[in-house]
Amino acid sequence: MIQLFHIYKNFGANIALNDINLRVHEGEFVFVTGPSGAGKTTLLRLIFGAERPAGGHILINGINLSRISRTRLDLLRRKIGFVFQDFKLLTNRTVFQNVSLALEVTGERRSFIRKKTRQALKLVGLVEKEKAFPLQLSGGEQQRVAIARAIVKDPLILLADEPTGNLDPELTKDIMVLFRSIHMKGTTVVVATHSRELLAGTAQRTVFLNRGRIVGEE
Numbered sequence: 001m002i003q004l005f006h007i008y009k010n011f012g013a014n015i016a017l018n019d020i021n022l023r024v025h026e027g028e029f030v031f032v033t034g035p036s037g038a039g040k041t042t043l044l045r046l047i048f049g050a051e052r053p054a055g056g057h058i059l060i061n062g063i064n065l066s067r068i069s070r071t072r073l074d075l076l077r078r079k080i081g082f083v084f085q086d087f088k089l090l091t092n093r094t095v096f097q098n099v100s101l102a103l104e105v106t107g108e109r110r111s112f113i114r115k116k117t118r119q120a121l122k123l124v125g126l127v128e129k130e131k132a133f134p135l136q137l138s139g140g141e142q143q144r145v146a147i148a149r150a151i152v153k154d155p156l157i158l159l160a161d162e163p164t165g166n167l168d169p170e171l172t173k174d175i176m177v178l179f180r181s182i183h184m185k186g187t188t189v190v191v192a193t194h195s196r197e198l199l200a201g202t203a204q205r206t207v208f209l210n211r212g213r214i215v216g217e218e
């Protein structure tokens with residue numbers, strides 16, 4: 001499903017990822033962890049095709065990301081949900097619109113889009129905020145909008161970058177339960193986090209990153 005071969009990524013002299021080899025199978029749930037600056041966000045962005053590696057290659061469902069056209073990359077991305085560390089919500093759109101936009105590009109029927117959007121907002125506990133604008137929400141609420149937007153399209157792959165960074169312990173638990181239920185439906189899930197609480201007590205596969213290298217796995 002996701003395969004990385006000898007991936008290098010640098011930003012000028014700064015090496016963000018250094019010879020990363022990783023394989024995530026279809027339907028797997030993987031945590032990627034490591035200190036700030038380890039390369040977690042960069043890794044997810046490369047898998048999403050938002051950044052290009054300086055070396056190595058990435059296969060998603062057997063498709064080489066560096067070989068496909070922009071159009072095919074866009075199509076592939078529709079099957080990948082991404083929860084951004086900094087949310088990337090559209091401030092001039094309502095909560096409902098932020099989530100439904102993810103479906104509008106697919107050309108689905110309006111009634112279907114409305115139903116799916118409400119479902120996603122319900123899952124993250126934000127139905128009553130659907131008419132609010134992002135800047136009228138708390139950090140945790142914005143984070144949950146970002147999660148709803150990522151899951152609304154029933155992605156094959158869910159990439160979540162520090163998805164509980166702004167949530168209290170109770171909501172963190174709820175979101176992890178939600179991710180697990182999405183995983184149970186067959187979605188491949190990759191969660192990047194430096195939160196020890198999130199990892200504590202999980203038996204999930206965990207990949208440890210440090211200074212751009214994989215330094216361990218549990």
Ligand SMILES: Nc1ncnc2c1ncn2[C@@H]1O[C@H](COP(=O)(O)OP(=O)(O)OP(=O)(O)O)[C@@H](O)[C@H]1O
Binds near residue numbers: 037
């Ligand atoms: N757009 C960029 N331009 C320059 N340097 C970058 C850029 N993005 C990331 N980096 C650098 O790459 C390294 C890895 O960053 P990355 O954001 O992937 O780390 P991270 O593990 O997600 O950290 P955090 O836990 O703080 O989110 C860091 O040294 C960072 O400064």
Ligand SMILES: [Mg+2]
Binds near residue numbers: 042085161
């Ligand atoms: Mg990060």
